[in-house]
Amino acid sequence: MLLRALVILLGEGAEEKALQLNGTDIGGWNALVKVEPEEEEEDEEAVRYESSLANEILNDRRFWFGVAVRGYDTSLTADEVESALINLFSSCGAITHVYVSTRDKKTNIYFHQKEGEAGALDLSGSEVGGFEIAVTRVATIFTNCPPPSGGICYGYSVPAHMIEFAREIHDKVAAFKKQSSSI
Template identity: 65%
Template sequence: MYTNSSQNRSVAKGPIRFESEVALEAFLENSIRPRVRVSVEGFNPYRPGDEIKRELVNHFESCGDEFRVIVPTDPIVDRRAFVILVGHGAEEKALQINGSDIGDWKALVKVAPEEEEEEYLMASRYKQSLVNALLNDRKFRFGIAVMGYDTSLPADQVESVLRELFSSCGVITHVYISTRNRRANFYFSKEEGEALALGLNGSEVGGFRITTRRLATVRSNPPLSPGETRCKGFTIPAHMIEFAPEIGRKVMAFRRIKRTMKKVMAFKKMKSTLKKVSSFRLEKDSMTPLINALRCLRKKDRRRFLFSRKD
């Protein structure tokens, strides 16, 4: 559940600025370089991770301009290693390693986009549900940004002073104080409250003259429809930026829970398999005396013994 008062949350930084066209071109070139994620199998996942990583680095470092190797931390759940490569031709070079001998094992290399992983898909759906719930939350429909107050005050005092000022405007549904950005966001239940709060622009609060302006909200910046693009005139609603870190934390927690559940299921499956193997061994052991007795009989007597048994 989202809290009604948020303090000291980080917000998105402003646009990146470049001092020269060369720097801009370098940034754009770096941004558009192809990125590929491949999975690697065939090694013993119970070996030390450093050994596995060293072997993979030695074979894949020449495939891309940049690369990252991720070795399995829990072989019971996933025995694959992943190599993330950046650069033109990286995918083709990585796939050429498929079938190669790496030490005492043969590499099985496949392209493995993270977007196709079950865990990623589930986390994406969960994240989208959080985003949709936040976009449709009516308490963020009308809001203003406040600046110019005494920023030396603690966040809770700033909220208290400004609440007193704006309480006459209507029902306040949410307050966000950003000490870092030296501004406060106030949301109201009705458009009338927003208009009255904007009318308090220039008011004096504790010896400081404040400035108020309308916030970007879902009402003024409706989300894009599927397939729709908009280059100008769109601003991300302020509360979506405010709660982005919280959504990120919830998604990470969700992924950890799913990973744990997957591990538990793998343990249960392994336990069931071991139980079946153990049962088979016990059954085999119970037949050992009979098998030994049959071996002692002559072939003719053995056939007579087997076909004469009723049980």
């Protein structure tokens, strides 16, 4: 039987003292002591870059007022869904962004003004292509305030558009790290 343990030792000389125990007989088995390599510290410049990208997207006015739409024909392509929903919701006001999530079977629609969001909520129960849609408010920076720094807040979720752009932020940060390491 092979037993493993990860022990974190702190203090001056702890690493050297631990390594001296390598090969020591401990109740019929020999201790194998290895030092794990230190985890790479986050590149501070990359962290600042990622934070600035996230803040830019979080505070983007295009995503201040939005709704989530479910219940439409999910066999349609994303382009067909987007077109049908834009036709319906354009009567509510200027649409700033549409995100069709085929995985979650929902579409987020964002409006230029709060009145657009209110009008869109009134369309819940409407029929689109023979299907009855459900319209709910989507998490935005106004409807979903983050908890205070270090605080616990129940019912908070990341604003929907941040989830949409998470992969893009990740890819941009990875490219930034690659570019800065080759300089």
